[in-house]
Amino acid sequence: MYFCTVRAGYTGVQWFRAEFRDGAWRDWRFAGDELKQDRYEVGELHMSADGQEMFFHSRRAGGYGGLDLWVAPKTSDGWGEPINLGRLVNTSADEGWPFVSPDGQELWYNGQSKQGRPGPAIFRAPRQPDGSWGHPEEIVSTFAGEPSMSNDGRTLYFVHHYYSKDLTTILEGDIYVSVRTK
Numbered sequence: 001m002y003f004c005t006v007r008a009g010y011t012g013v014q015w016f017r018a019e020f021r022d023g024a025w026r027d028w029r030f031a032g033d034e035l036k037q038d039r040y041e042v043g044e045l046h047m048s049a050d051g052q053e054m055f056f057h058s059r060r061a062g063g064y065g066g067l068d069l070w071v072a073p074k075t076s077d078g079w080g081e082p083i084n085l086g087r088l089v090n091t092s093a094d095e096g097w098p099f100v101s102p103d104g105q106e107l108w109y110n111g112q113s114k115q116g117r118p119g120p121a122i123f124r125a126p127r128q129p130d131g132s133w134g135h136p137e138e139i140v141s142t143f144a145g146e147p148s149m150s151n152d153g154r155t156l157y158f159v160h161h162y163y164s165k166d167l168t169t170i171l172e173g174d175i176y177v178s179v180r181t182k
Helices: none
Strands: 002-005 014-021 024-030 045-047 053-058 068-075 096-100 106-112 120-126 137-140 144-149 155-163 170-179
Touching: 045 096, 053 096, 106 144, 137 155
Parallel strands: 096 144, 120 144
Antiparallel strands: 002 014, 014 024, 045 053, 053 068, 096 106, 106 120, 120 137, 144 155, 155 170
């Protein structure tokens, strides 16, 4: 498991990893060097189910503005050079908090609603035969984000944020569930 945390002896939020053995998470250790956190400017990340791709958001150079989504392929030496997911997914606004379905065929992420609604929305983009990502569809609007999915790809989990009346302060966040009907 990879996780981010603030720990004594480190500056700011850093990435760590732990192994699940004998019914418990053990041997947690710093993973920032392995993930090339400083060089790649890795933000929130998601590893593909097969462990061959690391998806993350970043403000790194070469993006389209704000946070962009990137993928770094697994190589024999660790993680390869990140590739921007392109203009269909990334805009001049923030896109982030990626999740790739267990079968690797759907990219789920946060972005600014394209329906004129306030706050972030959840989008889904299908993987194309050439490996690129197709046109994203807005799935859940208005202050929804941080999507993840069940292993069978039928249940979407996400956070819904509640804001103050003037939309300047997050008051709380609850976890929601949506089940795919087709």
